[in-house]
Amino acid sequence: MPGRLQHKVALITGAGSGIGLESSLLFAQEGANIALVDVNAQAVERTHKLIAERYPNVKSIPITADVSKEQNVKDMVQKTVDAFGRLDVMFNNAGIMHPEDDNALNTEERIWDLTMNINVKGVWWGCKYAILAMRQNPTDESKGLHTGGSIINTASFVALMGAATPQLAYTASKGAVLSMTRELAMVHAREGIRINSICPGPLKTPLLMDFLNTQEKKDRRMVHLPMGRFGEAIEVARGALFLASDDSSYMTGTDFKVDGGLSSCY
Ligand code: NAD
Structure with a gap:
């Protein structure tokens, strides 16, 4: 059976760890050629090697880049189009949560920035650069390839709820991702470019485990988790695959929650 991303080209940021790593492996398993992007060169090389070993029928290219630098982002999209001829799926997933105290009263401007x-x-x-590239995508009806594409932006459950732990800059940043995604989705819907957010719940990845760095902090968070466990990165990757593939062809502008029910509980 053909994979759900057969013939498609994806670019995934934060591909060296957590959600980005698991999504890279899953998208490759589903047939996509992938540009793997991370600021950590060793981590992105590791993901590249794993894909080459496990999925020899697809191609991936490792790119070391910092997504906060416009020229880096422009270049990584261009490298993807140069290597594969198109860009169908852009997964803007790289993100940080500063492990230092980050509340309104004592956070530092450098952490906020x-x-x-x-x-x-x-x-x-x-x-921006994915939309510009997706407008140029060549069509090939025999392979189900069209202009346009799917953009997925990683937000968080904290953008929907407000966290009781001090992470103000992080929460504000993820709220911005949600509202930016909705507006871009509306503006570009008629170009066949779907843009959705994915809102993960608390996961067992380095990002959260570095923040909840004591058993007491982990236990405190656990009280609020309806399923009584932290999520796995692969569980979010499966949601991202759905948004990336044509299975979600009538979805745009949504906040897609993969949070173990957290945002629905009181
Ligand atoms: P992670 O720390 O395991 O992976 C993040 C990756 O992003 C790392 O490989 C890191 O090197 C890379 N990265 C960081 N800054 C970068 C930059 N400037 N340019 C390029 N790459 C950069 O984290 P994760 O848990 O997989 O998080 C992925 C996304 O999910 C983030 O946007 C995060 O905010 C979001 N998220 C995570 C959780 C959670 O509980 N882990 C919950 C909700 C949302």
């Missing part, structure tokens, strides 16, 4: 630059500006640049 760093968080906004990566989590918000990085998604803006990613959307």
Whole structure:
């Protein structure tokens, strides 16, 4: 059976770890050729090697880039189109949550700026250059390839709820991702470019485990998790695959929650 991303080209940021790593492996399994992007060169090389070993029928290219730098983002999209001839799926997933105290009263401006630059500006640049590339996509009806494409932006459940732990810049940045996604989705819907957010719940990835760095902090968060466990990165990757593929062809502008029910509980 053909994979759900057969003949498609994806670019995934934050591909060296967590959600980005699992999505890279899953998208490759589903037949996509992939540009793997991360600021951590060793991590992105590792993902590239894993794909080559496990899925020899697809191609991936490792790119070291910082998504908060416009020229880096422009170049990574261009490298993708140069290598594969098109861009069908853009997964703007790279993000940080600063492990230092980050509340309104004592957070430092440098933490605020760093968080906004990566989590918000990085998604803006990613959307901008993906939209420009997707408009140019050649069509090939025999392979189900069209102009347009699917953009997925990683937000978070905290953008929907407000966290009781001090992470103000992070929460604000993810709220910006949601509203930016909705507006871009409306503006570009008639070009066949679908743009959705994915809102993960708390996951067992380095990003959250570095933040919840004591058993007490983990236990406190666990009280609020309806399923009584942290999520796995692969569980979010499966949601991203749905948004990336034509299975979600009538979805745009949505906040797609993969949060174990957290945002529905009181
Ligand atoms: P992770 O730390 O495991 O992976 C993030 C990856 O992004 C790392 O490989 C890192 O090197 C890369 N990265 C960081 N800054 C970058 C930059 N400027 N340019 C390019 N790459 C950069 O984290 P994760 O949990 O997989 O998080 C992925 C996304 O999911 C983030 O946007 C995060 O905010 C979001 N998220 C995570 C959780 C969670 O509980 N882990 C919950 C909700 C949302």
